[in-house]
Amino acid sequence: MENVKAQWEKALSERNCEKLLEFFDDYMESIEDEGVLRRELERLEEVVVGCDDPYELAHEIAHVYAHLDDADAGIGLYRRIAEGRRDDPEEYATALYYLADAYEHFGMPEKAIETYEELLKLEEEVLKNEREIALTLANMAVNYDELGEIERAIELMERARDIFERLNDEKNHMISLLDLAHFRYELGDYDAAEALIGEVLSNPREDEIEINARLVEAEIFAGREEYDKAFRAVRDALLKAVDTGDEIFGLVFDTLVDFIEGLFNEEAYEVVAKNMESFAELFEDDTAHFFRAIAELARWRGGDEEAKKRFDELYAKVQNEELRGILDEWKKPKLSLSLGL
Numbered sequence: 001m002e003n004v005k006a007q008w009e010k011a012l013s014e015r016n017c018e019k020l021l022e023f024f025d026d027y028m029e030s031i032e033d034e035g036v037l038r039r040e041l042e043r044l045e046e047v048v049v050g051c052d053d054p055y056e057l058a059h060e061i062a063h064v065y066a067h068l069d070d071a072d073a074g075i076g077l078y079r080r081i082a083e084g085r086r087d088d089p090e091e092y093a094t095a096l097y098y099l100a101d102a103y104e105h106f107g108m109p110e111k112a113i114e115t116y117e118e119l120l121k122l123e124e125e126v127l128k129n130e131r132e133i134a135l136t137l138a139n140m141a142v143n144y145d146e147l148g149e150i151e152r153a154i155e156l157m158e159r160a161r162d163i164f165e166r167l168n169d170e171k172n173h174m175i176s177l178l179d180l181a182h183f184r185y186e187l188g189d190y191d192a193a194e195a196l197i198g199e200v201l202s203n204p205r206e207d208e209i210e211i212n213a214r215l216v217e218a219e220i221f222a223g224r225e226e227y228d229k230a231f232r233a234v235r236d237a238l239l240k241a242v243d244t245g246d247e248i249f250g251l252v253f254d255t256l257v258d259f260i261e262g263l264f265n266e267e268a269y270e271v272v273a274k275n276m277e278s279f280a281e282l283f284e285d286d287t288a289h290f291f292r293a294i295a296e297l298a299r300w301r302g303g304d305e306e307a308k309k310r311f312d313e314l315y316a317k318v319q320n321e322e323l324r325g326i327l328d329e330w331k332k333p334k335l336s337l338s339l340g341l
Helices: 002-013 017-029 034-048 055-067 071-083 089-105 109-127 130-146 150-166 170-186 190-201 207-223 227-241 246-265 269-275 286-301 307-317 321-331
Strands: none
Touching: 002 017, 002 034, 017 034, 017 055, 034 055, 034 071, 055 071, 055 089, 071 089, 089 109, 089 130, 109 130, 130 150, 130 170, 150 170, 170 190, 170 207, 190 207, 207 227, 207 246, 227 246, 227 269, 246 269, 246 286, 246 321, 269 286, 286 307, 286 321, 307 321
């Protein structure tokens, strides 16, 4: 502790932003008193606003404030950083982006939109960088979607798409098509959404884009109650996600679990039971037993009493605690209330 504190104080006195970022986690975790922690954050803020690149440190500070149930304090730091860069349009634009992103991250879409609007004006009137204009339009669209203003979101994302297409920015063009497909799905316009996904899948694309396309495709099929097709789309996404890293794989896996849970809640037991083997065969560990156990649980819920024994045998083979926890939750009997009239 003494060594960390000494290193921290030295970096603070030297206003060494790189060292402060390096020592941040160890030093902050060593502080147990909330009052002391807040004072240290305030001392750090005075240095951070002058860093050439303050945004990683600002991100860390904001998350500590959020942990203290004071997200506004963290956002206040981003505002101070932006105010200090008003005289340099490029630097100010960067600061506005990070401020808007912070608002978005901490669940304040209205404030995010206000900030993106200021950024858009700066980009259109001063910086005149078309790609940045398109990215800002896209970010605004996502926040309007968060507010439920989907038609406005579509209008902005279509403007962004047109710019990306004109600039031959294929990656962002594909991402804008994905977002538009999701927005159209939310409006119930499944045909338009499917056409947009078809455009994405018919073009060369990165794995992550294809994975997200398959997930939106699954949403569309589920919206039409074409559950077998939805399961196939998620399976395609899961297969592609195996080679893309834990974070994306986890996202797809969680999406699949949520989808299955939704079908259990709708008592669509037959469709769950018949689709689980296609997922079980993708795995060689106890995840295979997990999916086969889900199938037997669905059969049991559907009235096949013999499936309970098969479920119990498979459940016993699942060693992963998180997977067991999911099965534990789903095997609980449903509570129902009735009025004695």
